[in-house]
Amino acid sequence: MICSKVWRAVSPILTLNRLCVYQSAKFSSSKSPAFSNELKIIDPTERPSYEVYKVLGTNGTIEGDESYFAQVDNETNIRMYKTMVTLNEMDKVMYESQRQGRISFYMTSSGEEGSHVGSAAALDPEDLVYAQYRETGVLMWRGFSVEQMIDQLYGNIGSSDKGKQMPVHYGSRQHHFVTISSPLATQLPQAVGSAYAYKLKKNEKVVIVYFGEGAASEGDAFSALNFASTLDCPVIFFCRNNGYAISTPASEQYGGDGIAARGFGLGISAIRVDGNDVCAVYNATKKAREYVLSKKQKEKVVPKLYFRIGHHSTSDDSTAYRSKSEVQEYEINNNPILRFKTLLFKKKLWSEEQDEQLKKESKQLVLNSIRISEKKLKPSWKEMFEDVYHEMPPHIRDQMKEVEDHLKIYKDHYPLKNHA
Numbered sequence: 001m002i003c004s005k006v007w008r009a010v011s012p013i014l015t016l017n018r019l020c021v022y023q024s025a026k027f028s029s030s031k032s033p034a035f036s037n038e039l040k041i042i043d044p045t046e047r048p049s050y051e052v053y054k055v056l057g058t059n060g061t062i063e064g065d066e067s068y069f070a071q072v073d074n075e076t077n078i079r080m081y082k083t084m085v086t087l088n089e090m091d092k093v094m095y096e097s098q099r100q101g102r103i104s105f106y107m108t109s110s111g112e113e114g115s116h117v118g119s120a121a122a123l124d125p126e127d128l129v130y131a132q133y134r135e136t137g138v139l140m141w142r143g144f145s146v147e148q149m150i151d152q153l154y155g156n157i158g159s160s161d162k163g164k165q166m167p168v169h170y171g172s173r174q175h176h177f178v179t180i181s182s183p184l185a186t187q188l189p190q191a192v193g194s195a196y197a198y199k200l201k202k203n204e205k206v207v208i209v210y211f212g213e214g215a216a217s218e219g220d221a222f223s224a225l226n227f228a229s230t231l232d233c234p235v236i237f238f239c240r241n242n243g244y245a246i247s248t249p250a251s252e253q254y255g256g257d258g259i260a261a262r263g264f265g266l267g268i269s270a271i272r273v274d275g276n277d278v279c280a281v282y283n284a285t286k287k288a289r290e291y292v293l294s295k296k297q298k299e300k301v302v303p304k305l306y307f308r309i310g311h312h313s314t315s316d317d318s319t320a321y322r323s324k325s326e327v328q329e330y331e332i333n334n335n336p337i338l339r340f341k342t343l344l345f346k347k348k349l350w351s352e353e354q355d356e357q358l359k360k361e362s363k364q365l366v367l368n369s370i371r372i373s374e375k376k377l378k379p380s381w382k383e384m385f386e387d388v389y390h391e392m393p394p395h396i397r398d399q400m401k402e403v404e405d406h407l408k409i410y411k412d413h414y415p416l417k418n419h420a
């Protein structure tokens with residue numbers, strides 16, 4: 001165990017790069033450290049790296065743990081696979097739509113479909129989700145339709161945020177999915193607060209919060225882990241470690257054994273799981289949920305190792321900082337959709353014809369939804385003054401009136417016919 005022994009003479013507590021020296025002090029945790037006369041630097045590199053839990057081999061064979069199929073019936077497996085494919089097809093079309101300037105921005109989930117769907121399927125549908133922005137599959141699994149997503153991307157009257165946010169910032173009260181916001185990691189301490197409220201309510205629900213390994217470097221991430229630990233909150237921290245934060249490789253992001261190892265120092269249990277393996281993600285999330293509810297005082301960091309196959313966003317060309325062959329390697333040999341498909345083929349739950357049909361139908365669904373969403377009006381310009389506060393204060397009412405008067409004179413200079 002790291003830092004378990006205390007060297008008596010040192011004071012005060014110092015943390016020097018990777019050397020942490022502990023004062024002989026009262027420890028509030030349940031473990032009291034022993035004393036030692038041997039002066040020893042606690043070296044994190046001496047501890048073996050956390051293992052990565054997996055169920056599916058890259059050839060689609062279940063290796064070892066067959067419990068997945070005892071928990072997940074055929075119908076659910078097919079639904080999981082369909083959601084992954086639909087998400088992937090939507091990503092392809094919407095990425096191109098953005099390139100054509102039909103929408104202003106987009107972020108694909110390519111390569112991460114398994115982690116979205118595997119985790120979402122293992123949760124109770126009423127567990128609360130806080131997402132970063134690359135978790136579209138979780139919302140899709142919960143029944144938020146492709147049309148609802150495309151409405152948000154177009155910012156039309158059907159949009160969940162009434163056209164106020166950038167594309168991909170989804171949210172749905174009905175689906176217990178808290179609205180996404182751009183500033184990284186702010187959702188983490190908020191999720192802990194919600195989990196604390198759930199604990200007081202004793203509602204037997206958990207909160208799950210998704211974030212990337214880049215976001216995990218934010219101060220908010222550290223605060224959240226510590227609050228979750230000291231306040232004993234039923235929260236699952238789900239870290240998507242896809243190797244890059246825009247152009248920053250994980251090797252420049254942190255010096256320790258990934259994000260999983262951080263939980264340890266804060267008294268938080270962890271599982272590290274292969275994010276390209278939907279079955280492993282399902283098992284791990286299911287176990288984490290049960291564990292969190294049974295112990296209440298323990299939380300999980302579920303960091304996953306997989307790869308961001310797509311560019312960071314439509315504002316990014318990732319070939320500027322990583323090679324095409326690195327991406328292709330993952331796309332071909334370690335793709336979560338292909339791996340799951342091979343398993344379903346082996347179990348005779350799915351066929352090549354069904355697969356072709358599904359891809360065609362998914363693409364058609366996306367194209368039809370675009371056609372419908374494109375025709376919908378944008379919200380009224382007045383909407384931009386609404387919901388700043390619950391009730392509109394007089395100074396905002398005055399500003400709205402100014403715009404109204406302005407538009408009476410200059411209406412021909414604005415695209416008002418496109419707005420409700």
Ligand SMILES: Cc1ncc(C[n+]2csc(CCOP(=O)(O)OP(=O)(O)O)c2C)c(N)n1
Binds near residue numbers: 212215
């Ligand atoms: C507080 C803050 N700092 C910087 C940014 C700009 N930014 C947006 S996404 C991103 C990278 C995040 O990487 P990671 O958390 O690993 O998630 P990934 O995009 O790989 O899924 C950055 C730096 C931001 N949105 N918020």
